[in-house]
Amino acid sequence: MPLPKPFYPLKTIKEKIRSADIKINGNALQSAFSDFGWDANDIAVSLKKLNDKYHPIDPAKNHFYKTDPHLSLPFTMLDFYKAFKLYLGEDVYTHLYLKHDNGKIVVSSFKRK
Amino acid sequence: MICSVCNGTMIRLCKSIPFESKALGTILVPDVTLYKCKVCEDSLYDVKTSQKIIDFVRRAEQTAISELPLKDFVSAIRAAEILGISKQAFSKNEKIKRGFIYSATLDNKHYYYKKSVETFKKSGDGRLLLSLCFPVESVSENALKSWMKNVSTSQVPKTRDMQWLIAESFLPEFDDDSLIFGNSYISERYTKVVCASRRG
Numbered sequence: 001m002p003l004p005k006p007f008y009p010l011k012t013i014k015e016k017i018r019s020a021d022i023k024i025n026g027n028a029l030q031s032a033f034s035d036f037g038w039d040a041n042d043i044a045v046s047l048k049k050l051n052d053k054y055h056p057i058d059p060a061k062n063h064f065y066k067t068d069p070h071l072s073l074p075f076t077m078l079d080f081y082k083a084f085k086l087y088l089g090e091d092v093y094t095h096l097y098l099k100h101d102n103g104k105i106v107v108s109s110f111k112r113k
Numbered sequence: 114m115i116c117s118v119c120n121g122t123m124i125r126l127c128k129s130i131p132f133e134s135k136a137l138g139t140i141l142v143p144d145v146t147l148y149k150c151k152v153c154e155d156s157l158y159d160v161k162t163s164q165k166i167i168d169f170v171r172r173a174e175q176t177a178i179s180e181l182p183l184k185d186f187v188s189a190i191r192a193a194e195i196l197g198i199s200k201q202a203f204s205k206n207e208k209i210k211r212g213f214i215y216s217a218t219l220d221n222k223h224y225y226y227k228k229s230v231e232t233f234k235k236s237g238d239g240r241l242l243l244s245l246c247f248p249v250e251s252v253s254e255n256a257l258k259s260w261m262k263n264v265s266t267s268q269v270p271k272t273r274d275m276q277w278l279i280a281e282s283f284l285p286e287f288d289d290d291s292l293i294f295g296n297s298y299i300s301e302r303y304t305k306v307v308c309a310s311r312r313g
Contacts, residue, residue: 025156073115
């Protein structure tokens with residue numbers, strides 16, 4: 001059975017974040033601020049801390065959760081992450097995707113796990 | 114750009130946007146550049162804009178916190194005692210550092226809002242709605258001005274005098290029609306309060 005892997009390699013995601021090719025959905029920004037008191041820089045830093053290493057023995061250590069097709073955008077996949085103690089001791093649930101038309105990462109959700 | 118929620122078209126805009134603050138309710142952030150969907154109104158911001166929004170909200174919250182009476186604040190040592198933790202654990206707590214307990218600085222010393230400390234002890238989040246902390250009748254003019262800068266739908270004034278003051282503050286900028294139809298950010302409830310008080 002193949003190991004679960006995100007559709008968008010984290011290396012690409014992190015490069016996009018470093019080059020500020022990232023858009024944050026209004027609701028994601030709102031919930032990051034409400035749930036954690038975080039701003040956009042905190043979101044970017046925490047996303048850079050994600051890893052896709054697979055821990056079969058202790059699944060709680062896995063950050064990557066699943067990949068699903070986007071419900072509205074055709075030919076677009078969403079990567080879901082559920083990370084325990086990701087940044088500043090917070091458990092984060094997020095999903096993101098890469099936009100085909102402009103090559104930017106879109107953080108469509110970012111909240112407490 | 115295509116909307117990821119409804120597949121509609123997203124357009125680039127520069128406008129004031131409502132943002133939910135636990136301290137102030139819904140506040141307006143001015144001059145925000147965003148991509149907004151024409152159909153479902155979903156919005157996207159870049160990192161710089163997102164940062165600008167949060168900075169504005171934090172500043173507005175801090176202004177409101179600094180208007181609270183000083184007697185309601187306690188020192189860090191007292192706050193740590195209330196929470197039942199050491200002073201060191203208190204000052205190292207990431208949530209407290211991030212404003213989960215309201216604080217103000219005076220002479221380079223941090224003071225913590227007692228109600229907020231108590232709420233933090235109960236729920237782990239001391240960010241309570243500040244309108245509940247102001248006795249409405251005794252709001253100072255400065256507090257009112259600060260409130261006016263960040264029109265909050267959840268903070269509808271209770272006394273008739275305050276309604277008048279707020280209505281008059283709006284007079285130079287808005288007429289009745291624009292209040293009712295033109296400014297979607299002013300809630301229907303708030304608009305009614307303002308209009309009712311203007312009619313006397």
